[in-house]
Amino acid sequence: xxxxxxxxxxxxxxxEDLARFLTSSSLFNAVTVKPAAFLPNRKNGETSVxxxxxxxxxxLWQTAEDxxxxxxxxxxxxxxxxxVRAASLDVLAHEPPPRHANIVGWPTSQxxxxxxxxxxxxxxxxxxxxxxxxxx
Amino acid sequence: xxxxxxxxxxxxxxxxxxSRARARSAISSEAQSVQKAAxxxxxxxxxxxxxxxxxxxxxxxxxxxxxxxxEAGWDGDDALPLNxxxxxxxxxxxxxxxxxxPLPEFAPEPDGSISLDxxxxxNRLFSLSVGTGNRLxxxxxxxxxxxxxxxxxDEVTGVPLRVLEGxxxxxxxxxxxxxxx
Numbered sequence: 001x002x003x004x005x006x007x008x009x010x011x012x013x014x015x016e017d018l019a020r021f022l023t024s025s026s027l028f029n030a031v032t033v034k035p036a037a038f039l040p041n042r043k044n045g046e047t048s049v050x051x052x053x054x055x056x057x058x059x060l061w062q063t064a065e066d067x068x069x070x071x072x073x074x075x076x077x078x079x080x081x082x083x084v085r086a087a088s089l090d091v092l093a094h095e096p097p098p099r100h101a102n103i104v105g106w107p108t109s110q111x112x113x114x115x116x117x118x119x120x121x122x123x124x125x126x127x128x129x130x131x132x133x134x135x136x
Numbered sequence: 137x138x139x140x141x142x143x144x145x146x147x148x149x150x151x152x153x154x155s156r157a158r159a160r161s162a163i164s165s166e167a168q169s170v171q172k173a174a175x176x177x178x179x180x181x182x183x184x185x186x187x188x189x190x191x192x193x194x195x196x197x198x199x200x201x202x203x204x205x206x207e208a209g210w211d212g213d214d215a216l217p218l219n220x221x222x223x224x225x226x227x228x229x230x231x232x233x234x235x236x237x238p239l240p241e242f243a244p245e246p247d248g249s250i251s252l253d254x255x256x257x258x259n260r261l262f263s264l265s266v267g268t269g270n271r272l273x274x275x276x277x278x279x280x281x282x283x284x285x286x287x288x289x290d291e292v293t294g295v296p297l298r299v300l301e302g303x304x305x306x307x308x309x310x311x312x313x314x315x316x317x
Binding site: 026029031035037039040041042043048068071116117121124125128130 | 201204205209210211212213214215216241242243244245246247249251253255257258259261263265267269271272273274275276277282283284285286
């Protein structure tokens with residue numbers, strides 16, 4: 001299997017843990033992480049995540065500091081690639097930076113942007129229901 | 137001691153009305169009628185005050201979120217600042233939510249919209265996006281049931297019935313607890 005510069009496999013396995021950093025305390029509550037935490041970047045239509053499998057919490061926060069300098073970090077949400085795929089999306093490795101990946105395949109609509117958002121929101125909620133919040 | 141109906145006249149304000157309503161001292165039929173009316177009015181005002189208080193708090197949260205996400209890149213990526221029109225629309229939505237509907241939580245979205253979320257549990261939630269347009273994108277999870285849709289919203293016609301029903305299904309297990317406009 002091909003290896004990336006980070007040493008990770010080129011293909012993100014279903015059982016791999018992924019981490020997305022939370023830059024607003026409004027993106028979660030005591031019960032769950034909210035769907036908005038997973039919505040895609042408006043420019044590239046993808047959601048940036050880091051492959052977290054086997055990493056310590058300390059290395060997770062170090063990754064955040066390396067790649068989100070100057071941004072106040074409230075925590076991270078950890079979830080498995082299989083839950084992304086169960087929502088009809090995919091996770092593709094995207095280095096550099098090391099361990100970086102993107103959630104891709106978000107629904108799009110050329111004719112109805114609101115319906116596109118509604119469908120994306122459903123996908124995000126499907127991932128969120130399986131996600132674990134890690135407070136910093 | 138008997139009190140006349142006109143004894144209320146020199147008094148004014150909610151405090152006087154409240155005192156009258158809660159005094160339980162009326163004896164004459166006229167005074168009893170006034171006391172009953174005052175009771176009813178105080179109850180109504182208290183309900184309105186409670187409602188206004190909750191909505192005022194929700195509106196404050198929207199403003200705080202707008203301040204928190206006022207700069208582009210608040211997500212450490214390419215997120216837009218919360219759009220001012222979206223903020224006003226979210227506030228308008230809260231103002232016209234019918235009595236009895238639980239108030240949502242708020243979250244920022246990368247495109248500058250505001251997310252309104254009614255969360256019962258991890259797999260029972262109703263999530264709605266308020267952006268700059270007059271159409272609202274929303275989705276829900278209800279156990280194994282899920283879905284998404286779009287509804288038109290304006291302040292005059294109020295919150296769309298489909299949205300109210302969706303919120304109700306999640307937050308009250310489908311038991312009716314409010315009236316739509």
